[in-house]
Amino acid sequence: MNESLLRGLVPAVIGVLVRRGADFAAAEDAVQDALVEVVRKDVEGPPRDLKGWLITVAWRKFLDAARAEGSRRRREELVDAEPAPGPGETVDDTLQLYFLCAHTSLTPASAVALTLRAVGGLTTRQIAQAYLVPEATMAQRISRAKRTVSGVRFDRHGDVATVLRVLYLVFNEGYSGDVDLAAEAIRLTRQLAAMTRHEEVAGLLALMLLHHARRPARTGPDGRLVPLAEQDRGRWDTGLITEGIGILQTALARDRLGEFQAQAAVAALHADAQSAEETDWVQIVEWYDELVRLTGSPVARLNRAVAVGEADGARAGLAALAELDPALPRYTAVAAHLHEHDGDPATAARLYAQAARSTPNIPERDHLTRQAARLNARLRTSGGPAGQPHPLP
Template structure:
């Protein structure tokens, strides 16, 4: 249909990873394939409005492959490299979803830093432009272009010849999700889109677990901040603003994953999020069951953040003094994980206030605010300290 061939952004973003993957499978390395596909896209934008192809994907594959061959022939080492390049394939199927799936693994290659893997995934799998990625991460376009170029150089010559690590791919997608929204790209929505596509191509309970976790967290997004961007804690959120459709979908995806009886960290986190979503009010939260899920998460990961969150959950389930005792046990381990220190102090402040010592809680909130690296968290903790100090003066 002619309408399907119009080179709009949605169509092209869906086709980019598929076409790159096909060109790589045919013999190009990642950097050369990505360059060839970008050239093919420029030609598509020029030709498609007046001559829309019947099969946009096949057209892009054909043009990108020719661009790649042209680049190979232009190199000084033409003869040596052409020994490795097959003749242009005969017309036929343009490739399968398996090719796109392999592209996820290549972009999350262990040789890449986390930031490079995220940028490359957004560019090659997500189909975002360098400008869009740079705006989302609040860096200059030239800086992001250099980051992507370095990542492509590191992947030069690497082929789809070994199984990818699902865990690494999921960590990259989770990093994208946690960036939220900035510039003109909603990275949380983009991460959900990419994880949906991954779930459609691979049968793995942790992929479903991550998708469920993203959906359940995204469901609370509208209630997470106030009109001026102030952080609203979970217990104070207007639950009427939670997206019940996303919650229902997330719970359904999670239940199917848990039925596989292959528990992983993302399924455990999603189960905790589902219990929060199930409570009609903060007071109805099933804290004992949440503690049990945190026990599983700590067993799976040993994460200091998971241990910290478990201690807070203990404070909700068994009273603030039990929570403070659980937090005290964590103190020796925290210096090795300095990112957890402000959150630990904030948790102690919260439970200290609940235990009836507002003066000490105010001092702890202020200390946590000074150590916070996130502006929203710093402002929230500062307001908590100010609130308690005002109450003490009044």
């Protein structure tokens, strides 16, 4: 059975059940039960009309659950309403399901879990493994999320920006367990892009593709983090880069710039450079200016300080950094990088060590620790400059 095809049908089947009168939580449970049945049936050969078969089985699972609750009157109404088995219904409620799962009443963690379950078709066990939490914990989180949105009308227009933030959160989790969340986020964003011509949906898809293209080069054979400037660009996926840049150019041509398009433009400039030395940092600064204008994000300002340091020199980067809150995540690592470029290895070594102690990310912590050790070793050996600076990851 084609797992990707199967999971792609899940939101449409849930939508059919909801339109027939099932509440969202019960519909989602019934579809998950139907997925178990289709896996069993695959031994005999998959149904010819997979969507229609899933709808029929899921509806009967829902009816069984309704009967078990002893709701006689509701049961009779539902049984009378049951259509005869036939081709799958053509109305696609997937877009509304995206909006429902990213409802503003949900926490980001709950919205992510519900999206992966209801839109992505993943099991509770798979989601729990991906987020490294017990299955019972994830089951409770999903159950609470379903109860929260069960009373929300299914036909109301949702917020695309909220949906995109949920998908971006999924993508940033990367890979763990037996589910590649980065690939799953790309699959779901492709699905969303096929349903809407929204420029920011295209921008997010382009951003994901451009970042994902560099994934094979991000770690060395020993598992160490490889900074962008040191990556073997021959290992980058040129097919994904070409696709991402094409999607971005189409979105930018509509002249409705958004933050994900601006981020994708930065990623495209990195991807387009044949070497780190050929990176167009001046244009990258300009795109960060746009991103700061659009969002006011402190993280965007921090990344802009790095770009300014590359385009106009370390002193200019340090001046831009001085305008920001030192409590920002990665502030100290950026300061270390800029001080090293400015020819102050002793300060840089101290800041690299300080940044390593404060980051929860183990690969990044190891990288920063090695940076500090490299500078300290050279200072002890030569008593002079610590050599060429190594870039941030």
